[in-house]
Amino acid sequence: MKALIIGGSIAGLFAALLLRRRGIDVVVCERARSELSGRGAGIATHPQILDVLELLGLDTRGLGITIDARRMFGRDGKLVAEHRRRQVMTSWDRLFTLLRADLPGSCYWQGQEFIRAEQRGGAVTAHFADRSTATADLVIGADGLRSSLGFCLPPGEQMVGYPVAGPGNDLRPGHRRYNIVWYRPAEEATLARLLTDVTGQRHEVSIPPPLVAKAVVVELLAAADALLAPQFRDVVSLAERPFLQPIYDIEVPRMSAGRIALIGDAAFVARPHVGAGVAKAAQDAMVLADALATGSEVESALHAFESARLPIGRRIVMRARDLGAAMQARHASERERAMAERYREPEAVLVDTATLDFLSD
Numbered sequence: 001m002k003a004l005i006i007g008g009s010i011a012g013l014f015a016a017l018l019l020r021r022r023g024i025d026v027v028v029c030e031r032a033r034s035e036l037s038g039r040g041a042g043i044a045t046h047p048q049i050l051d052v053l054e055l056l057g058l059d060t061r062g063l064g065i066t067i068d069a070r071r072m073f074g075r076d077g078k079l080v081a082e083h084r085r086r087q088v089m090t091s092w093d094r095l096f097t098l099l100r101a102d103l104p105g106s107c108y109w110q111g112q113e114f115i116r117a118e119q120r121g122g123a124v125t126a127h128f129a130d131r132s133t134a135t136a137d138l139v140i141g142a143d144g145l146r147s148s149l150g151f152c153l154p155p156g157e158q159m160v161g162y163p164v165a166g167p168g169n170d171l172r173p174g175h176r177r178y179n180i181v182w183y184r185p186a187e188e189a190t191l192a193r194l195l196t197d198v199t200g201q202r203h204e205v206s207i208p209p210p211l212v213a214k215a216v217v218v219e220l221l222a223a224a225d226a227l228l229a230p231q232f233r234d235v236v237s238l239a240e241r242p243f244l245q246p247i248y249d250i251e252v253p254r255m256s257a258g259r260i261a262l263i264g265d266a267a268f269v270a271r272p273h274v275g276a277g278v279a280k281a282a283q284d285a286m287v288l289a290d291a292l293a294t295g296s297e298v299e300s301a302l303h304a305f306e307s308a309r310l311p312i313g314r315r316i317v318m319r320a321r322d323l324g325a326a327m328q329a330r331h332a333s334e335r336e337r338a339m340a341e342r343y344r345e346p347e348a349v350l351v352d353t354a355t356l357d358f359l360s361d
Contacts, residue, residue, distance in 0.1 A: 001292065002136040004029060004126050006114045007143030009036060010092070011264030011281035013099035015140055016107060017056050018289035027134065028103070029112035029126065031143075036096060042164040042179030043095060044354040045088045048279040052286050058098055064090030065163045065171060070353075072346040073152050073229035083350035091164040091177070095278065114143065117260055122298075124259040137259065138298050140288070142281070144265035153346060154227035156327055158183040158273075160353070161235060180235055181272065183247070184223075185327050194244055206245035217242060247271050247324075249317050255310055256302035261288060268313035273323035275354030276316045284309055312359065319358055323349075 001024045005012045008030025016026045030036070045064065053060050066088050072081040100108075113129035117139050125135045152159040161180040165171050186194065195203045197211035224236040236242070250269040255262045264281035291305040292298070325331065325339035342348050352358075 001025065001138075001298070002027075003138050003140055003292075004124075004134055004136040005140045005142055006126065007141065007264075007266065008032070008108060008110070009142070009144060010096055010099065010278055011144065011266070011285065012140075012142035013096070013103060014052060014282045014285035015142055015263055015288060016103055017099060018052070018285050019292065020103075020107070021056065022289050022293040024289075024292060026107055027136070028108045029114060029128070029134070030108065030110050031113040031129075033111040035100075035110075041092045042162060042177075042181075043090050043092055043278050044162070044275040045090055046275070046279045046356045048356060048359075049282050050088075052282040053098075055286065056102065058102060062171060063098070064088045064094060064165060065176065067162060070350045072350055073231055075154075075227070075229060077230040081346035081350055083347070085355070087354075089162045089164055089179075091169075091179070094165045094169045097169060119258045119260070138292075138302065139260045141260065141262040141266040142264050142285075144269075152229045152232050153344070153349065156185055156329070157227070158327060158349070159228060159232050161232065178235060180232070180239070182224075182236070183273070183324070183327055185329055187329075191246060195246070207243065209241035209243040212241070212243060216244075249320055251314060251317055255306040255313070256299075259298050259302070261302045261305060263288060267309075268317055270317045271320035271324045273353055274316060274320040274356070276320070276356060279356060280313065280316055283312070315359065323353060 003019055003024055003026045005015050005026060005028045008028045012028050012030070016028050019026045050060055066086065068084065068086050070083045070085055071079055074080045115127045115129055118125045118127065123135050123137060124139045125133050126139055127133050159180065159182045161178060163176050164179045166175040166177050170176065192202065194216055195207055196213065197203060197207055198213050199211070220242055221237060224233050228236065248269050249271050252262060252267050255267050263284035265277060267284070268280065270276055270280070287308050288305045291301040294301060296304070322339040323343055325336045326343040328336065328340065331337045331340055
């Protein structure tokens with residue numbers, strides 16, 4: 001059996017390695033012409049990620065930095081609440097590098113921009129921007145939405161920070177990065193202004209850090225001085241190139257169609273409050289590989305995969321919406337109002353943010 005995986009980021013790599021482990025021939029098609037490494041965005045790990053890494057036989061001992069507690073700071077810098085939780089905080093780059101190193105270069109095609117797929121008979125053909133094609137038994141979409149600890153709770157907002165590996169995946173104290181995420185509500189007109197760069201061009205999904213308008217950065221620093229605990233004010237002031245992007249949540253009604261399957265953010269995009277993106281991608285890939293390894297016909301295997309993962313994706317998106325309710329100016333339902341009240345409490349935020357405990361309820 002041969003599989004084409006569209007998207008060479010973390011979801012695509014998880015799928016490729018798990019399928020290869022089950023004897024399936026895989027080719028990963030990534031549209032970028034250069035390696036994707038070098039990104040420092042932070043990732044909170046979960047048992048669902050570690051289980052898949054161990055299944056692949058990858059060494060997780062140096063995956064990231066272990067924290068033992070979460071702390072909430074008030075505007076005056078005093079400790080408001082604390083929750084004991086042991087968790088490994090890693091970075092996108094460190095996890096990507098670990099997975100990428102385990103996949104042979106011959107299985108990873110760069111500069112392959114996917115255009116469309118055509119299903120015919122017992123095969124599916126992928127068409128690329130350079131007019132080349134590739135045919136396989138199935139195609140897996142892993143190209144995401146765009147192909148996305150310390151706390152502070154300003155009114156209607158949330159700031160989260162935690163240590164991750166530094167340049168070159170360096171874990172030594174004094175050489176690490178500190179990842180911060182500041183969730184802020186914005187009306188449509190405000191968002192349009194924030195996403196208009198220094199040249200006057202409007203960006204829809206994210207804006208490259210060098211192009212963020214200087215006035216926006218000045219506004220950010222002023223807001224940090226007025227709203228944040230001093231610990232976070234200092235960190236924000238040290239960020240040379242802050243970047244911003246809108247937050248989306250997206251659900252799909254189907255994760256398979258014939259011989260095509262969707263995994264990771266290509267299927268469900270959850271707000272980052274729940275910290276489930278990588279865990280969801282890893283588990284999607286594992287369930288897909290298990291379904292294909294049963295010996296069932298491809299379409300039946302993909303249907304079984306979909307039946308198992310659709311409910312999980314929906315639960316994760318709903319949980320992320322619940323966690324984000326306190327940052328919404330308007331609430332469309334009684335549930336949203338109830339969740340907004342719950343997650344204005346520091347203890348609830350510390351206990352429930354970036355955990356997947358709810359999946360075992």
